Amino acid sequence: MSRGKQRKKKNKVYQKRNRMVLFAFILVILLVYIIIQKREDTSYATTTSASIGDIIDVIENEEADVSTYIVYGTHLNLEGSLDITNPEIENAQIVAKKESGEEVSVDTTYEYENGKLSFSTLDKINTGLDLESLDVDNYYMLLKITSSNGQTKYYSLSNDTEYTEDIDYYTLTRNNSNNKIIISFLKQNSVSALALNITKVHKLPDNVYDVVIDPGHGGNDTGAISGKYQEDEIVLENSLELKKKLESLGLKVLITRDGTETDEYDTYNIYDEDGRVTMANESGAKILVSLHMNSNESDLVHGGVEVYAATNMDLSLAKSFANNIVKEANTSYSKMENDKVEDGVYVRTMKVNRNSSTFKGYKGIYDEVPYLFIIREIGGIATGAYVNGSNASYGENIYRNSNVGVEGYLIELGYMNVNSDLRNVLNKGNSYVKAITDSINSYYHIK
Numbered sequence: 001m002s003r004g005k006q007r008k009k010k011n012k013v014y015q016k017r018n019r020m021v022l023f024a025f026i027l028v029i030l031l032v033y034i035i036i037q038k039r040e041d042t043s044y045a046t047t048t049s050a051s052i053g054d055i056i057d058v059i060e061n062e063e064a065d066v067s068t069y070i071v072y073g074t075h076l077n078l079e080g081s082l083d084i085t086n087p088e089i090e091n092a093q094i095v096a097k098k099e100s101g102e103e104v105s106v107d108t109t110y111e112y113e114n115g116k117l118s119f120s121t122l123d124k125i126n127t128g129l130d131l132e133s134l135d136v137d138n139y140y141m142l143l144k145i146t147s148s149n150g151q152t153k154y155y156s157l158s159n160d161t162e163y164t165e166d167i168d169y170y171t172l173t174r175n176n177s178n179n180k181i182i183i184s185f186l187k188q189n190s191v192s193a194l195a196l197n198i199t200k201v202h203k204l205p206d207n208v209y210d211v212v213i214d215p216g217h218g219g220n221d222t223g224a225i226s227g228k229y230q231e232d233e234i235v236l237e238n239s240l241e242l243k244k245k246l247e248s249l250g251l252k253v254l255i256t257r258d259g260t261e262t263d264e265y266d267t268y269n270i271y272d273e274d275g276r277v278t279m280a281n282e283s284g285a286k287i288l289v290s291l292h293m294n295s296n297e298s299d300l301v302h303g304g305v306e307v308y309a310a311t312n313m314d315l316s317l318a319k320s321f322a323n324n325i326v327k328e329a330n331t332s333y334s335k336m337e338n339d340k341v342e343d344g345v346y347v348r349t350m351k352v353n354r355n356s357s358t359f360k361g362y363k364g365i366y367d368e369v370p371y372l373f374i375i376r377e378i379g380g381i382a383t384g385a386y387v388n389g390s391n392a393s394y395g396e397n398i399y400r401n402s403n404v405g406v407e408g409y410l411i412e413l414g415y416m417n418v419n420s421d422l423r424n425v426l427n428k429g430n431s432y433v434k435a436i437t438d439s440i441n442s443y444y445h446i447k
């Protein structure tokens with residue numbers, strides 16, 4: 001054998017060994033990958049509830065009573081009280097505290113009177129503890145009181161409400177993944193706590209959605225009509241496009257009707273099993289956007305966009321909708337002054353001219369309750385949902401007492417009876433849809 005041949009043979013042996021090393025290497029990588037996948041899968045399957053023992057060290061003996069706790073949209077809020085004598089309070093906060101000690105705090109509005117400290121984070125229903133911003137971990141909700149000498153004390157929270165079931169909250173889908181947050185009151189060794197147990201999941205349950213789109217009217221209800229154009233058809237087309245756009249961000253979207261609804265479908269079915277209110281209430285979604293075309297104010301020649309939101313809201317997202325639509329679709333803010341909060345943003349309540357205490361046969365409706373049912377009846381107790389079956393023609397919203405609500409917005413894209421406005425929506429529907437999509441994307445930090 002010549003040296004050349006030997007080298008060739010050696011090379012072949014090397015090549016074979018190299019291939020085997022490469023193969024083994026790939027095998028190891030594959031195994032590691034499988035193990036990691038398995039681990040991620042089981043990490044949420046074998047969720048362990050946190051034990052209160054971990055926080056006992058930091059809490060006082062007294063407990064604060066929670067009289068209300070509400071998840072509206074993406075935020076958790078609560079109200080309650082603590083029996084305490086002569087506190088010198090500098091600040092009272094609700095904190096979500098990790099076992100590691102790290103905490104997220106929310107300021108409360110509080111009041112001290114006759115040995116009782118009352119506190120609330122419900123100043124605005126869609127701010128408070130942002131459930132989207134929490135880490136995968138266990139948190140405890142505590143009342144934190146800072147006294148004027150700088151000393152801090154923590155009090156655990158006990159459940160003084162009629163709500164006893166856990167709330168399963170799923171964060172919005174980002175990068176194909178969600179966090180599941182189990183919100184529950186625990187009691188161990190006579191210590192109470194409101195705990196948040198957060199794990200990662202890779203798919204929302206089948207019946208849980210991120211966003212609900214509600215194309216206004218439908219079935220035998222055409223909405224406003226202008227010549228050959230119908231409101232229900234225009235908003236359906238734009239709603240279907242909006243669904244596509246939001247899905248392209250990775251969001252899971254439920255639409256309340258898709259154009260296949262029959263003539264049986266009308267505004268009085270809204271609380272039926274397949275009615276728009278029931279669908280929204282059962283969706284687990286964080287936000288609902290209802291699209292409409294305007295028509296009421298026949299004396300208006302100007303037209304323009306109107307975005308409606310609930311009472312006691314932070315209106316950043318409503319403003320963003322209005323501003324983006326005006327910019328993208330080259331339209332204008334509506335000039336209508338009734339119920340206007342600022343340019344393009346409206347809050348319509350029962351207060352104005354509606355004899356609200358006996359509105360449509362319902363008794364005891366307070367003035368600040370939102371007037372528009374699609375905003376009010378999907379928010380549960382956060383928005384004062386009240387439809388209880390006592391008005392036979394309206395049916396019953398079985399979720400009216402829910403402490404979990406969907407954050408609702410109704411957008412009047414433009415006026416059917418203002419020709420330039422109608423043309424703009426017909427010709428530039430995509431720009432309206434893009435504007436709404438952009439607002440949701442940036443407000444919720446989706447992508």
Ligand SMILES: [Zn+2]
Nearest residue numbers: 216223292293
């Ligand atoms: Zn309408």
